[in-house]
Amino acid sequence: MLTLSVVTPEGQVLAQSVDEVTVPGLLGELGVLPGHIALLTATRPGVLRYRSGGERGRIALGPGFAEVDGKGAVVALVQKAARVDKIDRASVEKSLAEAEAKLKSGDRAAEADQAWAQAQLEAVKG
Amino acid sequence: MPSLKSIRKRISSVKNTQKITKAMKMVAAAKLRRAQDAALALRPYAQHLSQIASDVAERFLAEPQVEDLLSSPTGGAAAEGAAEGGMDPKRLIQKILLGQNESRIRLVVVSADRGLAGAYNSALFRRCERFFVDQQGVASPPSIDLVVLGKKGRDYFRRRPVKIVQELVGVEPKTAKARAKELGTLLGDALLRGETDAIYVCYNEFKSVASQAVRIERILPLRLRPTVRRGEEPADEPKNLIDFEYEPGRDAVLEHLLPLYLEAELTRIMLEAIAAEFSARMRAMDSASRNAKEMIGRLTLQYNRARQAAITKELMEIIGGAEALKG
Numbered sequence: 001m002l003t004l005s006v007v008t009p010e011g012q013v014l015a016q017s018v019d020e021v022t023v024p025g026l027l028g029e030l031g032v033l034p035g036h037i038a039l040l041t042a043t044r045p046g047v048l049r050y051r052s053g054g055e056r057g058r059i060a061l062g063p064g065f066a067e068v069d070g071k072g073a074v075v076a077l078v079q080k081a082a083r084v085d086k087i088d089r090a091s092v093e094k095s096l097a098e099a100e101a102k103l104k105s106g107d108r109a110a111e112a113d114q115a116w117a118q119a120q121l122e123a124v125k126g
Numbered sequence: 127m128p129s130l131k132s133i134r135k136r137i138s139s140v141k142n143t144q145k146i147t148k149a150m151k152m153v154a155a156a157k158l159r160r161a162q163d164a165a166l167a168l169r170p171y172a173q174h175l176s177q178i179a180s181d182v183a184e185r186f187l188a189e190p191q192v193e194d195l196l197s198s199p200t201g202g203a204a205a206e207g208a209a210e211g212g213m214d215p216k217r218l219i220q221k222i223l224l225g226q227n228e229s230r231i232r233l234v235v236v237s238a239d240r241g242l243a244g245a246y247n248s249a250l251f252r253r254c255e256r257f258f259v260d261q262q263g264v265a266s267p268p269s270i271d272l273v274v275l276g277k278k279g280r281d282y283f284r285r286r287p288v289k290i291v292q293e294l295v296g297v298e299p300k301t302a303k304a305r306a307k308e309l310g311t312l313l314g315d316a317l318l319r320g321e322t323d324a325i326y327v328c329y330n331e332f333k334s335v336a337s338q339a340v341r342i343e344r345i346l347p348l349r350l351r352p353t354v355r356r357g358e359e360p361a362d363e364p365k366n367l368i369d370f371e372y373e374p375g376r377d378a379v380l381e382h383l384l385p386l387y388l389e390a391e392l393t394r395i396m397l398e399a400i401a402a403e404f405s406a407r408m409r410a411m412d413s414a415s416r417n418a419k420e421m422i423g424r425l426t427l428q429y430n431r432a433r434q435a436a437i438t439k440e441l442m443e444i445i446g447g448a449e450a451l452k453g
Contacts, residue, residue, distance in 0.1 A: 007174060009171050009172075009303065010167050011168075039371040042378065065379075065383065065386070077174055077175050
């Protein structure tokens with residue numbers, strides 16, 4: 001068993017024991033099973049997936065870090081996180097469109113918004 | 127003895143003041159709740175992130191090649207070039223993880239924009255002054271640059287013989303995160319460019335509604351080399367350090383960690399300071415309201431005595447007059 005917690009500046013989003021976690025590492029998806037060695041990885045905006053028994057869950061993550069402590073705890077420290085049931089698809093699509101419009105007009109700061117919106121959409125789509 | 131009218135006037139003026147202090151107390155209490163919630167929600171994130179950062183530093187210290195890295199000097203043209211493009215990992219490590227010597231310190235003072243918060247600001251300034259004195263006492267006194275947050279701090283330090291490199295006012299719970307990011311970028315850049323060797327923060331820590339404590343913390347570099355440790359707690363007993371895998375590599379992880387760590391620490395500090403400010407103001411206004419109540423009580427007593435004295439005097443006069451008429 002692994003204990004997965006997802007922590008953001010606004011508080012803890014999830015704390016649950018799970019059988020398997022996949023985090024969006026900077027170099028690609030990274031699967032963690034019980035007994036994984038200690039690891040510290042930077043994460044990119046994307047989807048964290050976990051399985052607990054037969055139950056599967058997804059959480060959209062912003063940029064941050066994931067730490068596996070080697071003793072069965074997995075902590076994702078990210079700037080933003082949203083559980084898939086809390087994501088409103090329509091508003092995400094709207095903010096994605098806004099971000100893309102801003103990007104086209106040369107506003108590089110919108111890149112983060114775009115990535116976050118895409119991560120949420122990905123989580124909704126599954 | 128003051129006249130009845132003048133006492134009445136004083137009572138009503140104290141009552142007005144009490145109304146104001148009561149209202150300010152309520153406002154502070156309401157704002158405190160929100161600030162406190164934000165500060166407490168952030169704590170686990172910030173603490174964990176700084177734990178990770180400090181673990182990375184600790185592990186790095188345990189590595190054998192640390193001496194080679196630190197003894198090879200960086201600086202000069204090569205370092206300048208590195209600051210432009212990609213970061214030279216050696217330099218990054220030297221700057222962020224292990225301080226060499228602190229000849230230039232940047233002190234971030236987090237004060238309030240408004241007063242009427244008891245000893246909130248003055249305790250902070252006293253602590254800063256003591257820090258200046260302490261730093262003068264060491265073998266090679268460092269130069270200290272200030273980054274001042276809050277109007278009160280700005281007004282205070284402008285009158286003092288210190289160098290202020292940046293001023294920031296109007297930080298609120300809502301804007302704290304964006305402001306912290308901004309400030310974090312500036313401080314991180316200053317450190318990497320070599321304009322400063324260490325970043326300290328002086329702020330009021332929010333412990334509970336009833337207590338705050340002024341703290342000075344070094345947020346970067348994460349560790350000082352054992353030889354230049356000054357006034358630090360002795361090294362923790364060697365922890366059981368498990369070897370970590372870093373993905374994608376330690377230096378890249380560090381480069382990611384730095385801005386996030388700075389942002390999280392600064393946001394935490396700002397939110398704590400705001401929560402501490404409101405709770406200090408709430409208590410100051412509470413005791414002001416209490417004092418006003420006491421004063422009204424005393425003045426009312428005085429007023430009643432004076433009134434009674436006047437009545438008695440009048441009675442005496444009437445009786446005296448009547449006696450005289452009887453002849």
